[in-house]
Amino acid sequence: MMSLFAKDGRPKIVPELSYLATGLGCVTRVYTxxxxxxxxxxxxxxxxxxREAxxxxxxxxxxxxEVPVVDGTRT
Incomplete structure (x- = not known):
């Protein structure tokens, strides 16, 4: 599990990477x-x-x- 926000308050789920990545598309679920x-x-x-809040x-x-979020908590 990770924290959703960094210590300075910025979100960790972002629309675009700011660093190199080797496994794009490998993650389908994030627990925060x-x-x-x-x-x-x-x-x-x-x-x-x-899915859950x-x-x-x-x-x-x-x-x-900073990304659009769909509410899937009611399914």
Whole structure:
């Protein structure tokens, strides 16, 4: 499990990498202290689905992340 936000408050789930990566598309699920995220790495439009939220509401998470988040908590 990882923290969703860095110590300075910036989100760790970002729309674009700022460093080299060797395993693009390998991660489909991210467990954080504020929720469980499903990552659909589609070629045209990657999608981040919030499956479960902890400590923050879905709307608070949407506002703080830099990527569009789909609410998957009600399925």
């Amino acid at each position: 202290d504020h929720g469980v995220f499903l990552i659909d790495g589609g070629q045209d439009q990657p999608q981040v689905v919030l 902890y400590g923050l509401s879905v709307e608070e998470i949407r506002q703080r992340l």
